[in-house]
Amino acid sequence: MKIDSSFSFGDRLDDIAAIQAEFQARERLGFDGVVTAEIRNDPFLVVGMGAAVTQRIELRTGIAVAFARSPMTTAYTAHDLNVYSRGRFTLGLGSQIQAHITKRFGMPWHGPAQQMAEFIRALHAIWDCWYDGKPLNFRGECYRHTLMTPDFTPLNTRYGRPRVVMAAVGPLMINTAAREADGILIHTFCTPKYLEEEILPRIDATLAERGRRREDFEVSFPPFVVTGRTEEEFEAAKQRVKYRIAFYGSTPAYRPVLECHGWEGLQPKLNQLSKNNGWDRMPDLISDEILETFAVVGEPHQVARQIKARYGHLVDRLTLESGLPEDVLSEQIRIMRG
Known part of the structure; x- marks a missing residue:
C-alpha cells in the first residue's frame, strides 16, 4: 500500500x-x-x-x-x-x-x-x-x-x-x-x-x-x-471532521453512504440546515458513533x-x-x- x-x-x-x-x-x-x-x-x-x-x-x-x-x-x-x-x-x-x-x-x-x-x-x-x-x-x-x-x-x-x-x-x-x-x-x-x-x-x-x-x-x-498531540488539538480535529461529515452528508448525492448504515434520515435534516444557513449547527447532528464509523479516531x-x-x-x-x-x-x- x-x-x-x-x-x-x-x-x-x-x-x-x-x-x-x-x-x-x-x-x-x-x-x-x-x-x-x-x-x-x-x-x-x-x-x-x-x-x-x-x-x-x-x-x-x-x-x-x-x-x-x-x-x-x-x-x-x-x-x-x-x-x-x-x-x-x-x-x-x-x-x-x-x-x-x-x-x-x-x-x-x-x-x-x-x-x-x-x-x-x-x-x-x-x-x-x-x-x-x-x-x-x-x-x-x-x-x-x-x-x-x-x-x-x-x-x-x-x-x-x-x-x-x-x-x-x-x-x-x-x-x-x-x-x-x-x-x-x-x-x-x-x-x-x-x-x-x-x-x-x-x-x-x-x-x-x-x-x-x-x-x-x-x-x-x-x-x-x-x-492530536494535545487534548485541545484532538478536540479541534474532532469538530473539524464532524463538520466535514455533516457538510458532505447534507448533499443528496452522498445519501447512499448513510443508507448503508441505516442513517438515511440524517441527510434531509442536514440538507435543511444547510439551506437555512445553519452550518454551525450541522456538526451537532453527527454522533460519536457516526464519527467513528467514518473516521479513524x-x-x-x-x-x-x-x-x-x-x-x-x-x-x-x-x-x-x-x-x-x-x-x-x-x-x-x-x-x-x-
Whole structure:
C-alpha cells in the first residue's frame, strides 16, 4: 500500500521556497506521493514547484476539475508536468457539480459520466497522436479534436503518457472510472462497509467486463482522521471532521453512504440546515458513533495501526493530511507499510 500526503498551500503561493521545502520534507519522510487539489487555486502550478526540487516522490492532482478545461489544454499541461517531473506525474480528474461548471467556470455540462468518459478518451486520442504518431480524429458528442500539426506537437515524449485517475461517487461514475481510467479516487465521505459492499464489487465487475485486471487498476482513498498531540488539538480535529461529515452528508448525492448504515434520515435534516444557513449547527447532528464509523479516531501512535486494519486490505493508496511532527509521521508511514 502506498501512502500519499495531501498538500494545501492556502495563501502562501508567493512563498515558493516554503512550498518547495514542504515537498522536500514529504519526500524525506518517505511518502510515496504528494496530492494537490483544486480548491482556491490552480492545482497544477505547485506540482511544477515540487517537481523542481524532488527526485523520487510521485506528484498527483486530486483533483483537477476536468470540465473547467478542454481535453486539449489538459493534455498539454499533463504532458508538460510529466516531462518536467521525469515521469512522476499522475493526472487526477473530477467532474465537480453542474452549478460550479456552468455558473462558476462558465463551461458546458453534458452529464458527468458521459462527459468524463469522453474527456478521458479524448486525452488518449491526443496522446496517441503525440506519442504514437496516429492521426488525431476524435469525434464525440461533448468534445471534438481533429487538428494537430507538427508545429504544435510536443517533442519530448520519452516519458510516455501520464496516468489518469478519476474521482467517482455514484454507480455510473464508478463504472466510468473502471472502464476508462487507470484508477479511482474514492471520495472521503465513505466507510469501510460501503467501500467493501458497494464500491469494490462494482469496480471488480466492470473491470471484468472490460477484460481488465484488478492489479492494473489503482484504488486510492483519503480517510478522515481525528488525532492530536494535545487534548485541545484532538478536540479541534474532532469538530473539524464532524463538520466535514455533516457538510458532505447534507448533499443528496452522498445519501447512499448513510443508507448503508441505516442513517438515511440524517441527510434531509442536514440538507435543511444547510439551506437555512445553519452550518454551525450541522456538526451537532453527527454522533460519536457516526464519527467513528467514518473516521479513524485515536492518539497519533494509534491511528496508523487503525488505518492499516481498516483499509490495508481494501485500497492500494491512502492520502493523509500531515499536520503532525515529522518523527510521528515517519513512524506512522513505517507502521502502515509494515
